Amino acid sequence: MNRKKNLTANEQIILAIEYLSFAEEYIFRKKELNSLSLAELLDELQDIEKEEKESDWGLDRRFRLYTGKLKKIGVSLNLKSKKIEFENKNTPFKIISTYVKSFCEDYNEQQLRIFFKSKKEDFYEVLRLFVFIRYAIKYSLVIELELAKSMNWQTSLRRIIPRYLISKNQFLDIMGTDLKDKCGKLFPLVNIISIKNNLLSAYKKRKKSNIPFDRVSFEASPESQFYWVTVIYTVQFNSYSFIHFSNTNEIEYKVINDDNPLAIIVEISCNDVFLIQRILFNYGIYVKLLSPPEAVLDFKNKISALEKHYGNL
Numbered sequence: 001m002n003r004k005k006n007l008t009a010n011e012q013i014i015l016a017i018e019y020l021s022f023a024e025e026y027i028f029r030k031k032e033l034n035s036l037s038l039a040e041l042l043d044e045l046q047d048i049e050k051e052e053k054e055s056d057w058g059l060d061r062r063f064r065l066y067t068g069k070l071k072k073i074g075v076s077l078n079l080k081s082k083k084i085e086f087e088n089k090n091t092p093f094k095i096i097s098t099y100v101k102s103f104c105e106d107y108n109e110q111q112l113r114i115f116f117k118s119k120k121e122d123f124y125e126v127l128r129l130f131v132f133i134r135y136a137i138k139y140s141l142v143i144e145l146e147l148a149k150s151m152n153w154q155t156s157l158r159r160i161i162p163r164y165l166i167s168k169n170q171f172l173d174i175m176g177t178d179l180k181d182k183c184g185k186l187f188p189l190v191n192i193i194s195i196k197n198n199l200l201s202a203y204k205k206r207k208k209s210n211i212p213f214d215r216v217s218f219e220a221s222p223e224s225q226f227y228w229v230t231v232i233y234t235v236q237f238n239s240y241s242f243i244h245f246s247n248t249n250e251i252e253y254k255v256i257n258d259d260n261p262l263a264i265i266v267e268i269s270c271n272d273v274f275l276i277q278r279i280l281f282n283y284g285i286y287v288k289l290l291s292p293p294e295a296v297l298d299f300k301n302k303i304s305a306l307e308k309h310y311g312n313l
Helices: 009-029 035-046 056-072 091-101 109-118 123-139 199-204 215-219 239-248 273-286 293-310
Strands: 075-078 083-086 143-148 155-166 173-178 183-188 192-195 231-237 253-257 264-270 287-291
Touching: 009 035, 009 056, 009 075, 009 083, 009 091, 009 123, 035 056, 056 075, 091 109, 091 123, 123 143, 123 155, 123 192, 123 199, 155 183, 231 239, 231 273, 239 264, 239 273, 264 273, 273 287, 273 293, 287 293
Parallel strands: none
Antiparallel strands: 075 083, 143 155, 143 192, 155 173, 173 183, 231 264, 231 287, 253 264
């Protein structure tokens, strides 16, 4: 019999979060599973090739341990009363952040927060999506998505096999194989309106044969080339604008020179030019972009265009 490895504390927390998501979906809402069958499902998802199922006693003990782990991260799960309670209002996002961080490449919490807000902070919807994505990546499962087209009111239905989740653009993206043309593509999560299938149904329909995926070839292709390059911006604040900036933004920065309170020099590494320009517009004359030169010129041109646009008012 294949023997399971001992799980680390972090791996147990990840499984506990998944158990929370499955319980809400398949016990509380859909009533498709009971607590033991849910435990069996999550146990099977860890190793579908294992030779022998764990005993009912072992499963019950394992998942009581996971509910204990949930308490440590601020969640109370009661399967009898079908209640889920959070320690405070910040707990749901912290849970999603912990989960996404476990498998997202180039993880960026600010981008996750933007996505969470775009979904009206619906904890269960967002967590279900990420759990589905994680196992779809692991077992090459098909996810059926209704997607909004960028800068357009139209939507489209797409069937994709996710390959990895990455945070390298302005938003979180699924890199997946589009089953319509078998090509690799990037799908921004903020464009997802709804998911038409679910993890349980996709898992039951999984196929042993899989469409091959060559990541090296994909990342050398035009489909992956719209990634925004990270740029180091040098920005000058005065003391008041810097204090406000540092206390109200979740942006990584490095203070280069703070000898003069009227000219605090900061470096901001960012791949989102709109975010930098928003900072410049927000603080006006109390902030100044110093470099790189091409970014300074681009911002000057934008200001000139705005002056012309509003010149006749």
